[in-house]
Amino acid sequence: MAVEHHSESESFVSHYQRALANPTLQRALSTATGKALQARSLAVEQIGENDWQSLRERARQIKEHTVNHLDFYLDKFAAEVERAGGHVFWAQTAQDARDYIVKLAHRRGIKVVVKGKSMMSEEIDLNAALLAAGVDAVETDLGECIVQLAGERPSHINMPAVHKTREDVSDLFEAKLKIERPQSIAEMAAIARSLLRKRFAEAGMGITGVNYAIAENGAIVLVENEGNIRLTTSLPRVHVAVMGLEKVIPTFVDVDVFLKLLARSASGQKLTSYVSFLKGVKRSVTEEGPEEFHVVLVDNGRVEMLANPDLRESLYCIRCGACLNVCPVYQKIGGHAYGWVYPGPIGSVLTPQMIGGERAAALPFASSLCGACRDVCPVKIDIPRMLLHLRHEIKASTGPGDAALSTDADERTTVVGRGGAGIRGRAPVVAERIAFKVWAAAMKSPGRYRVAARLLRLVQKAFGAAGSNGKRTLPVHKWTATRDLPPLAATTFRELWPRITSEQASPTTAISPRAEA
Amino acid sequence: MLEQSLNGKDQMLARISSALGRREPTRPAPLPPYELNVPRPDQEELIARFILEVENAGGSVAQVNSRFEVQTYLQTVLPSADQIVALSDGATLRGLGIGQWLKSSGFRVLGTLREFAADGNGIVESPEQLRAGNEAESGTLFEQYKQRLFEADVGITSASYGLADTGTLVLLSRSEQLRLISLLPPIHVCILEPKQILWSLPDLLALEEQMFLTSESQPQTMTCITGPSRTADIEQTITMGVHGPHSLHVLLYSQPNEVPG
Numbered sequence: 001m002a003v004e005h006h007s008e009s010e011s012f013v014s015h016y017q018r019a020l021a022n023p024t025l026q027r028a029l030s031t032a033t034g035k036a037l038q039a040r041s042l043a044v045e046q047i048g049e050n051d052w053q054s055l056r057e058r059a060r061q062i063k064e065h066t067v068n069h070l071d072f073y074l075d076k077f078a079a080e081v082e083r084a085g086g087h088v089f090w091a092q093t094a095q096d097a098r099d100y101i102v103k104l105a106h107r108r109g110i111k112v113v114v115k116g117k118s119m120m121s122e123e124i125d126l127n128a129a130l131l132a133a134g135v136d137a138v139e140t141d142l143g144e145c146i147v148q149l150a151g152e153r154p155s156h157i158n159m160p161a162v163h164k165t166r167e168d169v170s171d172l173f174e175a176k177l178k179i180e181r182p183q184s185i186a187e188m189a190a191i192a193r194s195l196l197r198k199r200f201a202e203a204g205m206g207i208t209g210v211n212y213a214i215a216e217n218g219a220i221v222l223v224e225n226e227g228n229i230r231l232t233t234s235l236p237r238v239h240v241a242v243m244g245l246e247k248v249i250p251t252f253v254d255v256d257v258f259l260k261l262l263a264r265s266a267s268g269q270k271l272t273s274y275v276s277f278l279k280g281v282k283r284s285v286t287e288e289g290p291e292e293f294h295v296v297l298v299d300n301g302r303v304e305m306l307a308n309p310d311l312r313e314s315l316y317c318i319r320c321g322a323c324l325n326v327c328p329v330y331q332k333i334g335g336h337a338y339g340w341v342y343p344g345p346i347g348s349v350l351t352p353q354m355i356g357g358e359r360a361a362a363l364p365f366a367s368s369l370c371g372a373c374r375d376v377c378p379v380k381i382d383i384p385r386m387l388l389h390l391r392h393e394i395k396a397s398t399g400p401g402d403a404a405l406s407t408d409a410d411e412r413t414t415v416v417g418r419g420g421a422g423i424r425g426r427a428p429v430v431a432e433r434i435a436f437k438v439w440a441a442a443m444k445s446p447g448r449y450r451v452a453a454r455l456l457r458l459v460q461k462a463f464g465a466a467g468s469n470g471k472r473t474l475p476v477h478k479w480t481a482t483r484d485l486p487p488l489a490a491t492t493f494r495e496l497w498p499r500i501t502s503e504q505a506s507p508t509t510a511i512s513p514r515a516e517a
Numbered sequence: 518m519l520e521q522s523l524n525g526k527d528q529m530l531a532r533i534s535s536a537l538g539r540r541e542p543t544r545p546a547p548l549p550p551y552e553l554n555v556p557r558p559d560q561e562e563l564i565a566r567f568i569l570e571v572e573n574a575g576g577s578v579a580q581v582n583s584r585f586e587v588q589t590y591l592q593t594v595l596p597s598a599d600q601i602v603a604l605s606d607g608a609t610l611r612g613l614g615i616g617q618w619l620k621s622s623g624f625r626v627l628g629t630l631r632e633f634a635a636d637g638n639g640i641v642e643s644p645e646q647l648r649a650g651n652e653a654e655s656g657t658l659f660e661q662y663k664q665r666l667f668e669a670d671v672g673i674t675s676a677s678y679g680l681a682d683t684g685t686l687v688l689l690s691r692s693e694q695l696r697l698i699s700l701l702p703p704i705h706v707c708i709l710e711p712k713q714i715l716w717s718l719p720d721l722l723a724l725e726e727q728m729f730l731t732s733e734s735q736p737q738t739m740t741c742i743t744g745p746s747r748t749a750d751i752e753q754t755i756t757m758g759v760h761g762p763h764s765l766h767v768l769l770y771s772q773p774n775e776v777p778g
Contacts (some may be wrong), residue, residue, distance in 0.1 A: 028752075035753050051553050058551050071533040071542035078526065084736065090525040142759055143750035159750065166752050189748065189756040196760070201667060217729040219737065227700060227746040227761025234696050235663065245533070250547065252726045256718045257551065271683045271718075271743045273574075274761065279729060280736030285658055286634045288696040289738065299529060307536035 012362040016333040025163055029334050032162045033325040039268020040322060040376070047264065058257050060380040063316035066215075066249055070306065073215040073248045074297065080218025084280035086293040094124035094300050101126065101207070101240055102133045104294065108238055110135060110204035114196075116222070116229035117141035118209030119157060119319060120242045120298060122341045123354075126207070137207075138199045140228040142192050149176045155335030155343065157321040158266050163334055196228070206232035206290070210243035211318075212258060213295070216251045219279035220295070223262065223272045230274055239278075239290040245302045246315035258318060261378035265320035301354040310389050314349050316379040323373035323383065329366055338363065345373035345383045352390055364390035450494070457488050555716060563681045564711050564769070570684025574744030575757065576765035582773055584613055587708070591615075591673075594706060594766060598623045600670040605629055605695040607675030609708055609770065615673060627669055629694035633662045663697070672702035672762070676709040678724075679767075682717035683743055686767065690738035691728070699742065705762040707742075708770050 019025055044052050066073050078088040091097035105113065113135055115121060127148070130137040139148040143160035147153065149172050154160030161169070166185055173188060174181040177195070182188045208229055212221040220241055222229050233239050249255065263269040281293045305314050324330045324344030335343035339359050340351045348363035364387045373383045442452035534541050558566065568578045581587050595602065604616050606629045619626050627633070638661060674695035678687040686707050690696050699705050715721055718741075729737050746761030757763040 032753055054553060061548065065545065065548055068537065069542070069545040071530050071537065071539075072544055074533070075530055075542055088526070090529045092525075092529060140760070141750070142748045146750065159753075161750055164751070166754075169751050185751045185754050186756055188751060189759045193759050197667065201663065214729075219729055225746070226748045226759050228759075230696075230700050230740065231760055234700065237659075252729055253719065253722045256722055259718060267749075270570075271685060271741070273742065273744050273747055275741040275743075277729070277737070277739040277741075279738070282736055286631045287736075288630055288659075288690065288694055289736070297529070299532075303529070303532050303536050306533065 012337065012339060012359050012366070015339065016337040016366075019333045019337045024165060025334055026332070028163055028165060029331055032156075032159060033331050036159075036267060036321075036325045040265060040325070041268075043264035043268040043270065046270075047260070055257055055261055056378055056380050059261055059318075059378055060316065062249060062254050062257065063246075063379050064313075067246060067306065067312060067315050070245060070248070073250060074245060077213050077215040077218060077248050078295070078297070080215070081293070081295055082218075084218050085283075086218070086281060086295060089294060089296045090299075091296050092299045094298070097124045097242060097296050097298050097300075098126055098129040100294075100296060101242075102129055102135070104238070104240065105130065105135045105205055106133065108204060108292075110238065112199060112203045113137045113205045113207055114140050114200055114203040114228075114232050114236065115144070116206070116208035116224070116232045117144050117158075117160065118207065118242060119154075119341060120209045120244055121207060122153065123244075123300065124242070124298060126242070138196070138203070140196050140200070140232060141224075141226060142189065142228075145192055145196065146172065149173070153336065153341065156324060157319050157342070157344075159321070163336070200231050200235050203236045205238040205240060206236040207240045207242065208232055210241045210247050210295070211262070212255055213243055213248045214250075214252055214255065215248050217279060219252070219277050221255055221259075222276045222278070223259070223274070224276075225269075225273040227274060230276055233276060233278060234289055237290055238292045238294070240294045240296060242296045242298060244298055244300075244315075245306075246317075258378075262318055262320050265322040265376065265378045305353050311349070311353060311386055313381050314346075314353065314386065316381050317346050317350075318379060319346075320378055322376040322378065326372040326376045328368065328370065328372070345387075346381075349383055349386045349390065352394070361394050364388075364394065453488070453492055457490075460485065460488055552719065555719070558681070558716065560711065563714050563716065567679050567681040567684060567714050568769070570681065571744070571765075571767050572684070574684045575747070576684065576744050576767055578767045578769060580769045580771070582771050584618075587613055587615070587768060587770065588618055590766075590768060591619075591706065594704060595624065595671060599625075601625045601627060601668055603627045603666055603669040603672040603698045603702055605672075605674040605693050605698045606632065607693040607695070607708075609675040609710065610673065613708070613770070627665055629698070630659065630662050631694055633665075634658055638662070666697055666701050669698075669702040671704045671706060672698040672700070673706045673708070674699045676707050676713065678721055679709055679714040680717055680721060680741070681714050685718075686742040686765075687721060688740045688742065689725075690740075691735065696738060696740070699740070700761055703758060703762055704764045704766070705742075705745075706766045706768065708768040711769055711771055 047055075078090075081088050089097075089100045091100060104110075111134070113130060115127070115137055117139075121127070127137040127139075139145045141160065143162075144154060146161040146164060146169055147155075150164070156162045164172075166188075169188055170182050173179060173191060177191070179191070182191060208222055210220045211223050213219075214221065220243075222233070224230070249258065259271065259275065263272050278293075281291060282289050302315060305311055321344075323346055324335070327345050330344040335347075338344070338347045338351065340347065340355060342350045345367070348367060351363055352360040367384070367387050369384045369387065371384050374381065377383065442448050530542065568580075571578050579590050581590060602619050602624050604610060604619065604626055610616070616626060616628070628636075638658065672695075674688065675693060676686040677689040677692050679685065680687065686709070688695050688699055699707070715724070721741075725739060729739075742765070745757050745763050745765045746759060747755055747757050748759045749755050
């Protein structure tokens, strides 16, 4: 089944324009993010602002500490997993991870794999590899099941099918499952339950991600509401957990901080319906659970992120999805427009670093830097700072060369690759360079600033009333097509000030005689 | 066996150390401890809060003080005699004589995997044999047991702890074989005593820390259950029971002479 991959053939601009023009998607995004945000607000209010901020601070402290000693903690975690009877595979690339899992399935004679929701498994494109190897990989989370049937990627970190209406899902079930069109959501859930129970019964392997990997004891923690992860980790004989290197935390008691933050940030719940703490494997056939446990530790570019101190905090992310919900850009364009596995603000930081490429280089620019993501992030990741940093890296990669007259950011060929390798680009647009030079010149002294302000007022008068600003100015028409220059005041504050102070007739005002009016 | 040469691990650890600007991992000083100011409610408040939170999460709670009351409640959950009841082996359940009562009331009772094996079911294979074989071998013990458990209508277990702050039941696999009995049947009945209720997760983690650290590396599974199974994946509309149980019944059992005031 073809998955809609990050495609070079459709540009970012064209993709998001399509999203913006889709009223169903717009409604779905608005409703879903609105509900999630409201639930989150209530949950934060309930726990109290002080405790919430204290938790965020502590969570960041734990992540910073762990990431700064990632070698120590991963080594410890792996040793504990092995001591408890599990296997650890260190996968440098996505291919390494895929190969290990496919080989494992073959060697154990496994034909059916059930999967819990795992963004990491999406990242390494695991399902396609299993399918190509003749192994059926069945998504069991309802949202993931839906997007799998549709041959799409999930469009949100924890609401995979947020872009689909109930009619879409009905249509999908009818077409792909060859059944009578379901009439209600309850009916669709019941159909999914019944279908997936059969797959659970026959699956030889269960694959999940990992929410938290505890270094001191080798246990993993998995959170969910549906129960499919419990089924995935209890029924099949082999359990494989794929995790990014950054999922490790130092101690058992540290988990509480993250659990308090995660469900509230994601969906406004105090705790998800199920939290599973799993350590080791059974030693006898009369015990429940899998016989084999494998952890696949995945690098896939994370070590390079680690090496860059400016971008290292990308690794603190606990995948709560709050930044997506609050982002004015995500709310309008949805997850698929971002072109890869991770959408939203965190996606705009991860994608350029992990896969690079032209399309990814556009993402850090697709932000107003409003900072809402930073405000809601449970681990206090400063996403706007990283977006700016990435913008600098992308721009700095421009070499001498033909100045492009295009003003379309999407058409610039800058490539931000891993560790800065393979970066090339064209010079910034001529108009942009001139504009910045002029601005820099105008800001050099208060006198120049005053002159510039007067000039600008004249220019604005010349171009007519608000609403038509710049429409006749070609190089910036794309900017002004959706923005108006706010009308400049007839009198500036600086011009007004001497009048105000002389009216007050106060001889001891704090204005320095040298301050320009 | 799928062995990875030591190089895979060493290589990655070396690259991580190098990325962090060092030659090899160094043991960091642990972070200072952390605790939010937590209330310390008394037993009565704990119970009241637990009940409230379980109900908020979509479960139902009944306080019972005798075997008779337990049986009466179970009869409401099991209206028809042709239902199959899966019963785990928790001490509280045995003490209440639930298994005997169910059987004498005419219900079909499925016990734990261990009990199923002891009854002479299934072909018990060694782990090595299991690994070498194919999946879904209907002859294996676990496969047979699972098939039977898929047909059960109700699962009855006890719990090791309750968490009042979130209305959570804590199930430990080392205490009782309840991992699948609490999950597969569409209705889950869970019995625990008020004295088992803690305030919240940090209390639980502090209590269980040692067992998870234990150097014999005995497998541990701890499942925290808060309400029935739910999903909101279609238009954010909440639907219960898509995978786990759609109903959760909690019975707070106090011995007659322990009834809280």
